[in-house]
Amino acid sequence: MSNVIHLSWEYPxxxxxxxxxxxxxxxxxxxxxxxxxxxxRADRDGTTQMDGMKVFKVGTSVRTSPNFxxxxxxxxxxxxxxxxxxIHGDPGIALVHAHDWISSIAGTYLASxxxxxxxxxxxxxxxxxARPPLNVLNRGIYDLEHYxxxxxxxxxxETEGMKSHLAEQYKPPGRVEVxxxxxxIHGVYRRWLG
Amino acid sequence: MRVLMLSWEYPxxxxxxxGRHVENLSRHLAAQGEEVTVxxxxxxxxxxxxxxxxxxxxxxxxxxxxxxxxxTWVQGLNMLMVEGASQVPGFDIIHAHDWLSAYAGITLxxxxxKPLLATIHATEMGRRGTLHNDTERHIHEMEWWxxxxxxxxxxxxxxxxxEIASNLGCPPGKIEVIPNGFDPxxxxxxxxxxxxxEDPGTDEGTKTALFVGRLVHxxxxxxxxxxxxxxxxxxxxxxxxxxGAMKPYLEDMSRxxxxxxxxxxxxxxxxxxxxxxxxRSYACVFPSLYEPFGIVALEAMSAGVxxxxxKTGGLDEIVEDGVNGLEFTPGSAESLAQAIQRLLDxxxxxxxxxxxxxxxxxxxxxPLVAERTRSIYRSVMDEYERGGWKPSxxxxxx
Numbered sequence: 001m002s003n004v005i006h007l008s009w010e011y012p013x014x015x016x017x018x019x020x021x022x023x024x025x026x027x028x029x030x031x032x033x034x035x036x037x038x039x040x041r042a043d044r045d046g047t048t049q050m051d052g053m054k055v056f057k058v059g060t061s062v063r064t065s066p067n068f069x070x071x072x073x074x075x076x077x078x079x080x081x082x083x084x085x086x087i088h089g090d091p092g093i094a095l096v097h098a099h100d101w102i103s104s105i106a107g108t109y110l111a112s113x114x115x116x117x118x119x120x121x122x123x124x125x126x127x128x129x130a131r132p133p134l135n136v137l138n139r140g141i142y143d144l145e146h147y148x149x150x151x152x153x154x155x156x157x158e159t160e161g162m163k164s165h166l167a168e169q170y171k172p173p174g175r176v177e178v179x180x181x182x183x184x185i186h187g188v189y190r191r192w193l194g
Numbered sequence: 195m196r197v198l199m200l201s202w203e204y205p206x207x208x209x210x211x212x213g214r215h216v217e218n219l220s221r222h223l224a225a226q227g228e229e230v231t232v233x234x235x236x237x238x239x240x241x242x243x244x245x246x247x248x249x250x251x252x253x254x255x256x257x258x259x260x261x262x263x264x265x266t267w268v269q270g271l272n273m274l275m276v277e278g279a280s281q282v283p284g285f286d287i288i289h290a291h292d293w294l295s296a297y298a299g300i301t302l303x304x305x306x307x308k309p310l311l312a313t314i315h316a317t318e319m320g321r322r323g324t325l326h327n328d329t330e331r332h333i334h335e336m337e338w339w340x341x342x343x344x345x346x347x348x349x350x351x352x353x354x355x356x357e358i359a360s361n362l363g364c365p366p367g368k369i370e371v372i373p374n375g376f377d378p379x380x381x382x383x384x385x386x387x388x389x390x391x392e393d394p395g396t397d398e399g400t401k402t403a404l405f406v407g408r409l410v411h412x413x414x415x416x417x418x419x420x421x422x423x424x425x426x427x428x429x430x431x432x433x434x435x436x437x438g439a440m441k442p443y444l445e446d447m448s449r450x451x452x453x454x455x456x457x458x459x460x461x462x463x464x465x466x467x468x469x470x471x472x473x474r475s476y477a478c479v480f481p482s483l484y485e486p487f488g489i490v491a492l493e494a495m496s497a498g499v500x501x502x503x504x505k506t507g508g509l510d511e512i513v514e515d516g517v518n519g520l521e522f523t524p525g526s527a528e529s530l531a532q533a534i535q536r537l538l539d540x541x542x543x544x545x546x547x548x549x550x551x552x553x554x555x556x557x558x559x560x561p562l563v564a565e566r567t568r569s570i571y572r573s574v575m576d577e578y579e580r581g582g583w584k585p586s587x588x589x590x591x592x
Binding site: 061062063064065066067069070073074077080081084085087088089091105108109110112113114115135136137139140143144147 | 258259260261262263265266269272273276277279280297300301302304305306307327328329331332335336338339342585586588589591
């Protein structure tokens with residue numbers, strides 16, 4: 001049991017913003033240290049090999065949502081669906097790694113149901129993105145972030161500043177690890193993967 | 195069989211009829227030997243875990259987070275239901291009710307690799323007539339997704355079966371019709387039968403027609419006010435039980451029509467008060483424009499009161515015109531007034547409708563509904579067992 005499942009709403013060529021570029025730089029290198037299965041939102045369902053990783057593509061069943069939280073909640077069902085296929089098909093998967101809150105809801109589902117540790121990489125937070133006064137959507141996203149971060153065994157960030165921000169704004173019960181390389185992230189995994 | 199029932203409402207937290215439906219179904223399934231766990235809502239005032247009449251309850255509280263709207267509130271509730279499912283020792287089949295628990299149902303189906311079954315009580319397209327905005331379109335798409343993921347879809351009438359097939363594109367062979375159950379004890383309060391004056395259904399010299407339902411357009415309460423205006427000279431009065439967004443409009447309509455002495459708005463009433471109102475009514479009128487089933491018609495029949503209903507939806511399947519009730523053209527106040535006039539003008543009709551109405555109730559018994567639901571469970575489990583879609587032996591929970 002030494003494999004890791006990653007959850008993301010973007011990975012090239014399914015690109016929304018900067019997260020896909022970061023993951024393109026990180027995941028192939030990390031995959032050379034620990035086998036990775038990636039679940040990603042795509043144009044339709046399917047499995048494929050990309051950058052040495054097994055990729056579970058999930059299409060979106062719901063095309064219309066009244067706001068971004070509603071969209072992300074529906075999206076996370078798709079990610080949990082793809083993640084379930086990955087986990088049932090690979091007895092080696094022992095750890096769930098989600099990227100930002102947008103895929104962390106599915107991370108909490110999979111970690112809770114399959115009783116695996118959950119790690120969340122946090123690149124930015126609603127507390128950073130939103131300018132006061134916060135509207136109800138900002139507050140809803142903040143609460144979802146808070147909920148997911150509380151469920152994680154560890155949060156991974158890239159800077160000490162982000163670590164301080166999380167400690168101050170979200171008070172996560174798990175450890176917050178500053179990792180700037182795939183090797184450091186693998187080091188965090190070893191705590192659970194042996 | 196271990197059934198995981200998902201519902202956004204369940205006593206003591208009730209919003210509409212869905213919660214009572216799930217309660218009765220769960221109770222009768224448990225009485226027939228099934229192991230039922232209901233995942234549902236609490237606002238913190240009811241216990242997170244308890245067993246009531248053989249049904250195991252797990253309640254989750256969505257008010258631990260903030261939401262911008264109702265859709266995301268429902269999603270938050272479902273998110274906590276998925277998490278709460280880890281407290282369930284095991285389940286063989288998942289039974290979700292409406293889009294309101296579809297999110298959790300679909301997620302748990304894929305994680306557990308256990309069959310999902312859905313009861314669709316009503317559809318957004320049916321309720322609204324069309325889809326006006328992104329919230330309604332989202333709900334409609336969730337209903338489609340639930341229908342797509344479900345092994346079978348249960349609905350309460352042939353009308354709803356057609357609506358689900360056409361609006362959600364479900365193959366008709368996947369849809370099963372089981373009429374809703376009705377518990378006649380609900381209105382058996384020991385108060386006795388209908389109050390009789392010199393004429394049947396006359397209370398202290400006045401004949402009163404009763405409407406029970408939400409005061410929303412789809413229930414057609416505005417037609418009742420128009421009919422009251424047409425029937426003003428006949429001395430018939432109308433009691434309106436229920437609340438809703440149309441109430442100020444209806445009150446204004448009634449005032450402008452000079453009907454203040456003829457139409458009374460009673461708001462919400464207790465079951466005991468409702469029972470007494472049924473008992474004192476000459477007739478019950480349900481002018482719905484959209485009605486998946488129409489359990490109020492069964493309540494009235496049980497109370498021994500003739501029903502006058504619009505010829506639509508489930509009401510049309512419960513009522514046979516001139517046999518166990520009277521029907522009128524949906525949306526027509528004139529047709530409604532004519533049906534009431536017929537009841538007033540044909541005294542011999544009254545006892546016949548009462549007698550046949552009571553005789554109609556037998557096929558809506560809850561034990562029968564539970565037995566038919568179990569039969570669908572068994573059929574789904576049989577297909578599931580023969581198929582190859584199963585949890586990994588290393589991943590499956592008991």
